[in-house]
Structures are given as C-alpha cells and as structure tokens.
Amino acid sequence: MSDGPAARRGQGQPWGGVRPFSIKTKLGALVVISVLITTGLSMIAVHTKTELRFIMVFSMIATLLITQFVAHSLTAPLDEMNAVARSISHGDYTRRVRENRRDELGDLAQTINRMADELAAQDQQRKELVANVSHELRTPIAGLRAVLENIVDGVTEADPETMRTALKQTERLGRLVETLLDLSRLDNGVVPLKTRRFEVWPYLAGVLKEANMVASVRAGIASGSGGHTRTDVHLSLDVSPPELTAHADPERLHQVVANLIDNAVKHSPPHGRVTVKARRGPQPESLELEVLDEGPGIPRSEWHRVFERFNRGAVSRPHGPGSDGGTGLGLAIARWAVDLHGGRIGVAESERGCRILVTLPGLPSSPS
16 A cells, blocks of 8 residues: 555644644744733723733733743754754664654654654664674685685595585675675666567576576585575476567566575475466566465565565564575565566465566557
C-alpha cells in the first residue's frame, strides 16, 4: 500500500488536515483575549470611574501573564526537540520526543522520531554489514593463509590439489568483493543499462546450468557470499512459448535470476525443486519471470521487508542443509536491478513455498 500524500497527511495531521489547536490558532486566540481583556477593563473603568492608569497596568499584567503561558507552551517542546536532536547528532538514537501535541510542533515531533528510527535502523544495518563482512572474510583468509603456510613450511607440496584448495578460498574472496561492489552500486544510484533483444530459453538455461555448476564446485566447502552449496535441489525451467524473446540488460537480469535462485535453493527442503518460469508480458518484448520453491514460504507480514538489505527472513528454520545465511543482500540487489529496468518485483500468492514475481517492461513505448 503506497504512502501517498493523503496517507502522509493522515499521519501528521489528524482530522483531515485541520488542526483545532494549531500555533496560528493559539496566537490568534492570544490577540483576541488580550483585546477582550483590555476592552473589558476599559468598560469597567468607565462604569466605576476608575482611573485609566490602573486599568492600563492591570491590562498589561494580564496580557503578559497570558503571553508568558503561551510562549512557555511553545518553547518547552522546542527545548526538548533541541536536546533530542543534539543526542542524535552524538550518535544516541534511543531518545524520543513526546508526541502529546495536536499542532505543528506535534508534527515536527513525529518527524524527528521517525528520523531517529530510520537512523537507528541504518546504524544497526551498518553494524550488521561490518559483522557479516568480517565473518565472511575471516574464513577464506584463514584457509588461504593455512594453505600457503603449509607450502612455505614444507608441510605440503604445491601440487594441483593443494592449489585448487587455495583457488577456492580466493574465489570466495572474489564473490564477497562482488557483493560489496553491488552494494556500492545500490548506494551510488542508477547504472547505465546495456539492453538488447535476446532469446529467453537459451539465456535462462545458461543461468540455471551455471548455478548447478557453481553449486557442484562449492560442494564440500562453506559457501561464500551470494552462493549456495546445495546439490540436492533440482532446478527446472519452464518457458512458454519456447521462442519467447525479451528486451533487457542480460548482465543485470543475470543478477536478478541468480540471486532469486540462490535464495530459493537456500530455503528449499532436502531434494526439493526450484522452478523458473518465463512468460510474455503485456508490452512488446516485455517479460514476466517467476521463481518458485517448495520451502516454508514467507509470512505475509514479511512480504514488504524481504527485499530490504540484510533481511534474512523470520521463519524458524530459513535455510536448508548445506546453506548459510548469506549477507542478506541478494534480494536487495535483485530489486535494484529490476528497478533499473523500470520493472516490478514482489512476493506473490502461492499454494506452497515462496513465489517471487518479476515483470520487466521490455521496449520503451514509442511516442504517439
């Protein structure tokens, strides 16, 4: 459900955008009350023949007291917001502003609190990234160091088998660097697309074949970021019609399909099946892709979060045997690549497991 202007207005301004206690209303009431007090005291002075100077003094004292009360009600929350903002600038995201007002300052308090929530979430994500990257780097570096130390110390010879072990650890480091580069692309904005027309069946068949080959090579060692070691999951392809063509960036589409397959395999049961379906979209050269698995599925309450960075799902046992948790970036990278095409990606209804639906727009519409 989109968060449009009406929704934002409903969040920040109750009662359809009309504030019965806005600051403008309060200042206007202050002026009216001051005039009424002065007028009322003047009328009393006329009827009681009181000296005008006493009326003026009483009027000024009453007006100052009311003004002081209104000014305090306006400056007190500003002082609190200033203190919270100062804490946020020092890295303390735990403090919040009280949201007990129904005016512009109440809206500002909500905005500051939302900002603090977002900054706290980003700080947590940054810490998780550092922890994930540190964990992912430590294992291949330690393995590669052990292999090289054994060769230097003469414990083992630099035979093909030993060098293959070192190569596997180096490949793991390369995959992690690839993931971090993709994350950098996410942060730096739009990447130029190199779109072209291609046949879908041979293209997707090559992606699935590569996924199977990579899984076989990685079997027996811990998986690196962005890849799985499951060899018991069967990958199947369903393209209709077989001569289907599409217009997209093959390299970016490869990222989408590979990450979706990787995620589906990780969540598949032993000897499960992952199916990749491709159909013609409504526009010329457009494409609709589906990736289905037989895993536990994704709770509907998590559908809007599965494509966020570092999100690893909330199911009790999210990963099948032989798979790791990854860095939680695969689906975020898939969404980034789909967004570059101007397409859509999301979780769809499924009787079993998880179903991810991707729609690519194809050729741009020609001007009429």
